[in-house]
Amino acid sequence: MSLESMLVVAAVLFCVGLYGALARRNFIAVLMSIELMFNGVNLTLVAMGRWLAPYAVQDALSAVLTGQVFAVFIITVAAAEIALGLGIVFAMFRNTESVDLTDAAAMRH
Amino acid sequence: MLSEALVWAIFLLPVASFLLIGGVIRPLGPSVAKAAGYVTILALGVGFVLSLWLLRSHAHGVVYDFAPHLWLNLAPGASVQMGLLLDPLTNVMLVVVTGVSLMVQIYSMGYMDGDESFARYYAYMSLFSASMIGLVLASNIVQMYVFWELVGLSSYLLIGFWHDRPSAAAAAKKAFIITRIGDVGFLLAIIFLFFQADDFAAQGLNALHIPDIWTAAAPIAAGGAGIVAGGALLWLCLGLFAGAAGKSGQFPLHTWLPDAMEGPTPVSALIHAATMVAAGVFLVGRFFPVFSESEGAMMVVALIGAFTAVFAATMGLAANDIKRVMAYSTVSQLGYMMAALGIGAYNAALFHLFTHAFFKALLFLGAGSVNHAAGTFNMMYMGGLRKAMPFTYWLTVIGALSLVGIFPLAGFWSKDEILLEAWLGTGAVETSVSLLVFVLLLVGVLLTAFYSFRMVHLTFHGEFRGGGEQELHDCEEAGQPAPTGVSHHVHLGESPWWMVGPMVFLGISAVIAGWVANPIGVKSVFGLIPSHWLTDYFASGLHDGHHAPPFSIAMAVISNVVALAGIGLAVLTYAWPRGFTNTDPLTRGGIIHAVLAQRYYLDHLYEGVIVGRVFYRVVAAVTDWFDRNIVDGIVGLTGWISRNVGSLIALAQNGQVQTYPLVAALGGLVIIVLYLILG
Numbered sequence: 178m179s180l181e182s183m184l185v186v187a188a189v190l191f192c193v194g195l196y197g198a199l200a201r202r203n204f205i206a207v208l209m210s211i212e213l214m215f216n217g218v219n220l221t222l223v224a225m226g227r228w229l230a231p232y233a234v235q236d237a238l239s240a241v242l243t244g245q246v247f248a249v250f251i252i253t254v255a256a257a258e259i260a261l262g263l264g265i266v267f268a269m270f271r272n273t274e275s276v277d278l279t280d281a282a283a284m285r286h
Numbered sequence: 287m288l289s290e291a292l293v294w295a296i297f298l299l300p301v302a303s304f305l306l307i308g309g310v311i312r313p314l315g316p317s318v319a320k321a322a323g324y325v326t327i328l329a330l331g332v333g334f335v336l337s338l339w340l341l342r343s344h345a346h347g348v349v350y351d352f353a354p355h356l357w358l359n360l361a362p363g364a365s366v367q368m369g370l371l372l373d374p375l376t377n378v379m380l381v382v383v384t385g386v387s388l389m390v391q392i393y394s395m396g397y398m399d400g401d402e403s404f405a406r407y408y409a410y411m412s413l414f415s416a417s418m419i420g421l422v423l424a425s426n427i428v429q430m431y432v433f434w435e436l437v438g439l440s441s442y443l444l445i446g447f448w449h450d451r452p453s454a455a456a457a458a459k460k461a462f463i464i465t466r467i468g469d470v471g472f473l474l475a476i477i478f479l480f481f482q483a484d485d486f487a488a489q490g491l492n493a494l495h496i497p498d499i500w501t502a503a504a505p506i507a508a509g510g511a512g513i514v515a516g517g518a519l520l521w522l523c524l525g526l527f528a529g530a531a532g533k534s535g536q537f538p539l540h541t542w543l544p545d546a547m548e549g550p551t552p553v554s555a556l557i558h559a560a561t562m563v564a565a566g567v568f569l570v571g572r573f574f575p576v577f578s579e580s581e582g583a584m585m586v587v588a589l590i591g592a593f594t595a596v597f598a599a600t601m602g603l604a605a606n607d608i609k610r611v612m613a614y615s616t617v618s619q620l621g622y623m624m625a626a627l628g629i630g631a632y633n634a635a636l637f638h639l640f641t642h643a644f645f646k647a648l649l650f651l652g653a654g655s656v657n658h659a660a661g662t663f664n665m666m667y668m669g670g671l672r673k674a675m676p677f678t679y680w681l682t683v684i685g686a687l688s689l690v691g692i693f694p695l696a697g698f699w700s701k702d703e704i705l706l707e708a709w710l711g712t713g714a715v716e717t718s719v720s721l722l723v724f725v726l727l728l729v730g731v732l733l734t735a736f737y738s739f740r741m742v743h744l745t746f747h748g749e750f751r752g753g754g755e756q757e758l759h760d761c762e763e764a765g766q767p768a769p770t771g772v773s774h775h776v777h778l779g780e781s782p783w784w785m786v787g788p789m790v791f792l793g794i795s796a797v798i799a800g801w802v803a804n805p806i807g808v809k810s811v812f813g814l815i816p817s818h819w820l821t822d823y824f825a826s827g828l829h830d831g832h833h834a835p836p837f838s839i840a841m842a843v844i845s846n847v848v849a850l851a852g853i854g855l856a857v858l859t860y861a862w863p864r865g866f867t868n869t870d871p872l873t874r875g876g877i878i879h880a881v882l883a884q885r886y887y888l889d890h891l892y893e894g895v896i897v898g899r900v901f902y903r904v905v906a907a908v909t910d911w912f913d914r915n916i917v918d919g920i921v922g923l924t925g926w927i928s929r930n931v932g933s934l935i936a937l938a939q940n941g942q943v944q945t946y947p948l949v950a951a952l953g954g955l956v957i958i959v960l961y962l963i964l965g
Contacts, residue, residue: 199948207944278943285941 183224191217204269204276208262215255219248288340290352293370296333296340296380297423300416303329304409312405322408323395330388330415337380344377345823354425354495363487364480364494369425371496374827375571375636378820379422379564382643386560387415389788393651394552396784397658407447407550414440418561422568427476427494430572434472434529434565438465441562445549457548464542468532472569475525478518485513500575504829519576523583526573527590534566535617536624537594541889543617544601547609547663551654554609558616559647567623567639574632575828584715588628592726595621597886599733603740604882607663608653611741615689616646618730622704625723630714631707633821633834637804638700640820644799645688645697648792652682655781655789656745661754662772665741670750674778677786679746681793686738688796690849691731693842699800701731703821703834706841712832731845735852743860750778806837 190213197210226244270276307322344350354369391411398407417436424430439462446458476494482502483493489511491498503519504510514522530536535543543563547554557563570577570587577583595618602614619642626635653663655678660668672679688695691702708724711717752759753776780786804820816822821834881887938945 195951199944199951281943282941284939286936286939 180224180228184221187217187220187224189217190214190220202277202279204266204278204281205263207278208259208266211262212255212259215251219251222247222251287343287348288336288350290370292336293340293350293352293372293423296336296384297416297419299329299333300326300412300419304412304416307405307409307412312409316402316404319404320395322405323391326408326412326415327388327391327395329412330384330391333415333419334381334384334388337377337384340372341377341381344372344374357429360480361483361487363485363492364483365492366428366494367426367492368429369495370423371425372423374823375568376422378636378640378824379568380419382564382640383415383418383422383560386643386647386792387411387418387556389647389792390552390556390559390651393555393654393785393788394550396782397552397654398550399782399784401550403447407444410440410443410447411553411556414444414556414561418565421565425496427479427496427499430496430569431472431476434533434569435469437562437565438462438469438533441465441546441557444553444557445546447549447553451548454548457542457545461542461546464539465532468528468530468539471525471528471532473529475522475529478522478525479514482513486511489513496572499573503576503579505579509829514576515579519580520582523573523577523580524586526569526576527583527587530566530569530624531590532566533569534563534620534624535594535598536566536590536621537597538888540594540598540617541885541892544605544610544613544885547607547613551609551650551657554612555647555650555654558612558650559643563616563620564639564643567620567627567635570624570627571632571636571639574627577627578630578632578714581715584628584630585719586628588625588715588719588723591621591624591626591628592723592730593621594618595625595730596726596733597621599730599737600882601885602737603733604879605737606666608656608665608668608741608745609650609663611665611737612646612649612653615649615734615737618734619646619689622701622727622730625727626704626707628715629708629720629723630712630832631704632828633824634700634703634707636824637821638697638704640803641688641696641700641796641799644792644795645685645695648681648685648789648796649689651785651789651792652678652685655785656682658781658785659753659776659778661776662757664757664772665744667751667753667757668745669748670746671778672746674750675780677780677789681786681789682746683742684793684796686742688800690735690738690853691845692849693846694801696796696798696800698842698846699804699806702842702845703806705731705845706835706838709841710835728845728848731848732852735849736856739853739856740860743856747861752776753778806834 194213354367420433598617
């Protein structure tokens, strides 16, 4: 598979996620969309990591696996982020009986 | 031969006295206030002795050339230094300043006795004397300017010494502001010199060092540096002269001097005889080598001086306040000195400054003594004091005769020399100018004689007209507010010895100072002092100082006849009509008298028209409008803009959590698009 096709898939994933994050009203759906964006980014990193591997200095494992390491790192952070996000969703639902983001406008001017 | 430290001591002793009185004696309270007087007298006494010693050794050929101490090195060719410039002018001025000041301090022990601010008075007096001594010693123009302004400051403090009197506070302010107008000229002259620093540096000179300025003004042909010449030289001189005119009360900046009479009388004596007003003449004398290179500047100095001499004397004719008469007399005599400097008679002018210091101090101390007895300064309420105060009477008459210039008193010799130089001309200005000066000064002699003896008659002759008590009574009847400084305390009798003693010393000086210091027409006095000693000594301070002309009997006769004519007129006007009571016969002069009594309406012009109309209504009104509308408007507009832009931007803060990333995403998009287009 060429690098371009992988980057196109990654870009599509990112944009679909972005659209969801900006347009959906359901908080949980927004969190899911953010996960899509993360995965678009992860796919880019892995694809670039693989593409750059032949150019990396021999016997320098870290240089070869930089993209992959980043992807694993982001997956971890995303797990933590989703745990926090769901906690906020619970707190919001307890207070307002709603998970609609447009209802959470108490911080307006 | 004095060491440098001893010369500095002349200046530092009054400074120490000021600090001691201000820091220690005054805080200790009134019980030790007398000590302030003794400290000041001691400091000035030692200074006087040192000054005499300095003058004597310098006149005997000891060369005093101390290297100045660097203070600030502003630029190549412009260093501010603290130095001593010991030439004949400085040495004689030192003797005059410390001598007259010493007499005034002794006199003040009696005059200011019982004043609740006795210690403060002496602190100011020490500062005043110290500033004046610092001024005459200065070798650097910036050093000179520092003391010049200190003299202005201390005169402000002393004129407004009784600051609870509104008139004294106003007079102090007026003196300060009007002299400051002249000082702008002086400051501009210094700034001009500073900007010539490169030219000075190229010749190895210092643009702020006074002897270097002399060299710079002299043309190369005469051995000078020729740095400043032509129009620039004229403006430099006029700037210096503006400062001198402000301090010395020359027309049109003379109006502060009569008002300065609001201070205690010994202060007036000091201001008028030795310190403040002499500073202006001293400044022109100090820069005489510069002035004499510019004929235009000399002409301005000569004509303004001569005009002031006559102009001030006419105002003295119609003044009723004894101290104001003296004040106009001082302005007039300073006019003589300026005129003499202007026509190139450097040594005659300084000789007159020397003699004037003694007889004018004497006259002021006499006026203070009279006030001590009569409780007022208004001559219309005096009269007949001759019998009650014989010492004051005779000493005042001596002072007046000396002022008028009657042979052989001190004032005669110096005034005669000025007249003679004006008549013969010195080549410094056109003959027509010096002849015009001569005519004006001769008219001045007549007027001087008239107002002096008008003063003597109104004060001492005839019947006593009630003094301060009567004046307060009259004011009450007329429903006018009582003039300041008038008291019910009338006791006809001689003043205490603290006051008479210094007057006797000054009286003796007023008689002999002329022919002892500068014998004219004889070979020498007691075989000690050669003919024309003082004027030749002054001339030795200049490169091309010319010698005084030989004594002319014809000129002496002319000036004495004119003076006696003036005295005769005064006697005819005031002594002859026996019935004279409270109305001045001169009021029959009608409109002329009114104009003179109103001081040519110049005060009205300055205060009513220039300050009141032009300044308050135009300048102040415009700046006020500008401040209220433009400056405040800009401040207000800044706040208004911030407030409104803030509330506009606040609309974007809608609390919708998805709007913010939307904006961020669009922003990112814009950056990417721009990068693609431009990158």
